[in-house]
Amino acid sequence: MRPRVYLAGPEVFLPGAAAVLTKKRAVCERYGLVGVSGLDPRSDEPAAWARLHEWQRLYLRNEAHIRDCAALIANLTPFRGPSADPGTVYELGFMRALGRPVLGYSATATPFFERTVAALGLSASATSTLDGEGMLIEQFGLIDNLMIEGGIAAAGGVLLTADQPAAGRWTDLGLFERCVMELARVLAARAKR
């Protein structure tokens, strides 16, 4: 059976989410993997879920999908602020706790510190690492909070970044494909052991 990979990312909020996820699945397919997204229904949803709020059903569906997947690839492009989409970050932590490979990519290569300083409207030449509330701004040269890059590193994954134009940054699949390629290599190596 081909390994399943959970496709985490805020593309689910795009009006054309289904089309983007169909393309992501096609990329996975080319590398022998099955792409799974939170938008995919499940055949095994308990009847009791029908009585839950929509957001609870969506949550339980996503969680069940993650548990059923062999790995996760996260779109960590900054979303409405200096950090990645929190739903995606939650899913990344969840999959890392299961001990399976997690990989990520981002459509910006600008470090987290610089992006945070800009988002907070602090001086672009700021060398201080404190925000307006006197709270420390992480300055490790990473692309987001250290837990994100730390989790990917601990899982042996990769985190790929490249500056992409704002237009099309949610639909360009170049970095995603490189993650899929790397994941296929990792899973093949594990299968041989």
Added chain:
Amino acid sequence: MRPRVYLAGPEVFLPGAAAVLTKKRAVCERYGLVGVSGLDPRSDEPAAWARLHEWQRLYLRNEAHIRDCAALIANLTPFRGPSADPGTVYELGFMRALGRPVLGYSATATPFFERTVAALGLSASATSTLDGEGMLIEQFGLIDNLMIEGGIAAAGGVLLTADQPAAGRWTDLGLFERCVMELARVLAARAKR
């Protein structure tokens, strides 16, 4: 042995982080729990960690602490944007995947939708649920992305909110104490089963 609870939240970025965490530990202590934070050193850190980058050591330490704890309480107060601190969100997802209780609190009761609309500078009377990139803004009446509240609900935890003044919102421990009280009740009930 008293149950250990991981104290997740962006207070670690405060200049007075150690003092706040000491107070949180004292609250835990009053309810028979041991509070553990990412700032706490571990006696079992492998010698090999000394060769890693600081951010990798911090990550591995936090992860080891979470695995050693029986539950997690997250400070989900919005941090530098409409959502919670991403490191905290990662840790919440991680602990939920381990199947242990997760609870949270936030110093604002304003729903995520309203906060996102305000942060993006959209019209305060906006009824549209799309942002400037045409991407959907969640409108479930929740306090953050549905994965956050969904995970807490699935774990049987509580998510407490109250509007608190900006000054002191990182140091007021009223909501935190109510989470600790609830967690102590949950863990005691489980111990009896």
